Amino acid sequence: xxxxxxxxxxxxxxxxxxxxxxxxxxxxxxxxxxxxxxxxxxxxxxxxxxxxxxxxxxxxxxxxxxxxxxxxxxxxxxxxxxxxxxxxxxxxxxxxxxxxxxxxxxxxxxxxxxxxxxxxxxxxxxxxxxxxxxxxxxxxxxxxxxxxxxxxxxxxxxxxxxxxxxxxxxxxxxxxxxxxxxxxxxxxxxxxxxxxxxxxxxxxxxxxxxxxxxxxxxxxxxxxxxxxxxxxxxxxxxxxxxxxxxxxxxxxxxxxxxxxxxxxxxxxxxxxxxxxxxxxxxxxxxxxxxxxxxxxxxxxxxxxxxxxxxxxxxxxxxxxxxxxxxxxxxxxxxxxxxxxxxxxxxxxxxxxxxxxxxxxxxxxxxxxxxxxxxxxxxxxxxxxxxxxxxxxxxxxxxxxxxxxxxxxxxxxxxxxxxxxxxxxxxxxxxxxxxxxxxxxxxxxxxxxxxxxxxxxxxxxxxxxxxxxxxxxxxxxxxxxxxxxxxxxxxxxxxxxxxxxxxxxxxxxxxxx
Ligand code: F6P
Numbered sequence: 001x002x003x004x005x006x007x008x009x010x011x012x013x014x015x016x017x018x019x020x021x022x023x024x025x026x027x028x029x030x031x032x033x034x035x036x037x038x039x040x041x042x043x044x045x046x047x048x049x050x051x052x053x054x055x056x057x058x059x060x061x062x063x064x065x066x067x068x069x070x071x072x073x074x075x076x077x078x079x080x081x082x083x084x085x086x087x088x089x090x091x092x093x094x095x096x097x098x099x100x101x102x103x104x105x106x107x108x109x110x111x112x113x114x115x116x117x118x119x120x121x122x123x124x125x126x127x128x129x130x131x132x133x134x135x136x137x138x139x140x141x142x143x144x145x146x147x148x149x150x151x152x153x154x155x156x157x158x159x160x161x162x163x164x165x166x167x168x169x170x171x172x173x174x175x176x177x178x179x180x181x182x183x184x185x186x187x188x189x190x191x192x193x194x195x196x197x198x199x200x201x202x203x204x205x206x207x208x209x210x211x212x213x214x215x216x217x218x219x220x221x222x223x224x225x226x227x228x229x230x231x232x233x234x235x236x237x238x239x240x241x242x243x244x245x246x247x248x249x250x251x252x253x254x255x256x257x258x259x260x261x262x263x264x265x266x267x268x269x270x271x272x273x274x275x276x277x278x279x280x281x282x283x284x285x286x287x288x289x290x291x292x293x294x295x296x297x298x299x300x301x302x303x304x305x306x307x308x309x310x311x312x313x314x315x316x317x318x319x320x321x322x323x324x325x326x327x328x329x330x331x332x333x334x335x336x337x338x339x340x341x342x343x344x345x346x347x348x349x350x351x352x353x354x355x356x357x358x359x360x361x362x363x364x365x366x367x368x369x370x371x372x373x374x375x376x377x378x379x380x381x382x383x384x385x386x387x388x389x390x391x392x393x394x395x396x397x398x399x400x401x402x403x404x405x406x407x408x409x410x411x412x413x414x415x416x417x418x419x420x421x422x423x424x425x426x427x428x429x430x431x432x433x434x435x436x437x438x439x440x441x442x443x444x445x446x447x448x449x450x451x452x453x454x455x456x457x458x459x460x461x462x463x464x465x466x467x468x469x470x471x472x473x474x475x476x477x478x479x480x481x482x483x484x485x486x487x488x489x490x491x492x493x494x495x496x497x498x499x500x501x502x503x504x505x506x507x508x509x510x511x512x
Contacts, residue, residue, distance in 0.1 A: 046435075061308060071293075137188055143169050143192065146255065148203070154329035277447065315384050330363075338457055
């Protein structure tokens with residue numbers, strides 16, 4: 001840690017010792033607190049007035065972001081510098097949203113593939129592009145997992161309005177495959193195989209399964225090729241395969257890729273107009289994040305609050321409570337975005353980190369959560385932080401009720417409730433949280449929100465000096481699964497780990 005960074009870190013530790021022992025009601029809120037601890041970016045408001053901090057903490061956190069030149073690093077990232085050193089790659093998801101500062105070469109490439117994608121989607125939607133049967137498509141079956149699935153399902157669910165039905169198949173268990181295929185007619189089904197690497201086993205297994213299903217149901221081996229779209233960065237593998245191909249630039253990471261050709265199912269389900277608004281919203285947030293000073297920068301503030309809670313107030317989990325029905329899949333999406341990006345213990349210099357990195361990210365759709373796990377939030381023993389996602393837009397009184405609930409839960413998690421003589425009725429409170437309020441729930445606002453979280457993640461990567469764009473930790477499990485799979489299908493195959501080998505031998509007879 002550079003000396004000035006270490007000094008600010010020590011100062012934050014001193015400040016935190018006071019805040020850890022302060023009771024929630026000692027945070028007497030003055031009217032200007034709301035002015036000082038809220039910021040708005042074009043209809044998206046961030047309110048961190050219910051966090052366990054004061055002016056001194058905020059100043060030191062901002063000093064920390066300035067000491068590491070956080071904004072300049074974001075600008076260099078946007079401009080296409082290598083920010084993913086372990087894979088020697090830039091991170092250019094922002095270029096897909098047409099950031100003027102992005103590298104020209106990549107931008108040109110993107111412009112061409114973007115126009116091609118739009119044209120293809122328009123033709124599918126209008127019925128001009130058909131499958132082997134000559135009839136218009138009614139359904140889309142999307143095969144893909146992780147970053148090639150979560151954002152797509154979230155956005156299709158949030159904004160879907162076209163005539164096409166979308167079905168997602170991510171993991172390859174037979175039950176899932178059966179469920180996905182049961183209602184589909186191959187003659188009217190467009191199959192999308194989305195995989196950045198085009199080597200992910202679950203996606204490949206599903207591709208194989210769906211190919212067989214197509215051949216069986218149609219009696220034709222070539223039928224699928226007219227109904228097939230492949231999306232990947234792996235151009236050489238795609239070259240030998242049938243179907244329509246879209247290429248995703250290597251510099252666009254899987255969990256940051258829904259804006260690219262990977263967003264085809266979204267484009268098909270929400271239509272070109274909303275898809276444009278989605279990208280415009282994300283671009284708007286990009287422009288804000290790359291230019292606004294730290295104290296009024298939504299992504300930097302969100303990252304600094306996460307750092308304060310994780311590293312100084314020792315929270316171990318962060319819950320995302322979505323009081324916007326359209327965003328019911330947001331917690332799962334953020335789980336991958338934040339935990340795959342920031343679940344790291346080695347710095348970009350290859351040294352062990354000296355502090356915690358990301359907390360567990362979890363959450364759910366509200367108000368269902370209130371009738372399930374909020375008891376834990378209010379009277380459990382763990383400390384956590386939270387983001388409340390709510391909307392001021394209301395079409396019915398029930399929407400107002402939902403907003404009231406979000407504000408109530410936000411208030412109680414911080415202030416608790418201590419006026420009862422019965423100890424089982426008291427609530428400790430003291431859990432810091434941020435309210436993210438959307439004026440409107442539409443494509444633009446959702447684009448802004450997802451981009452905000454992407455930039456929060458990048459900022460935390462820079463603040464913790466870790467690489468938020470790689471994911472080496474998941475590789476070992478894949479190699480092991482391959483070896484164990486071999487032992488499960490070929491009983492003579494011996495595993496080098498004795499205990500594991502014995503365990504497999506015990507399981508083998510039960511497979512019958
Ligand atoms: O295993 C993790 C992961 O590599 C994610 O990073 C990625 O989003 C997902 O698998 C799917 O990968 P692909 O798009 O290459 O199939």
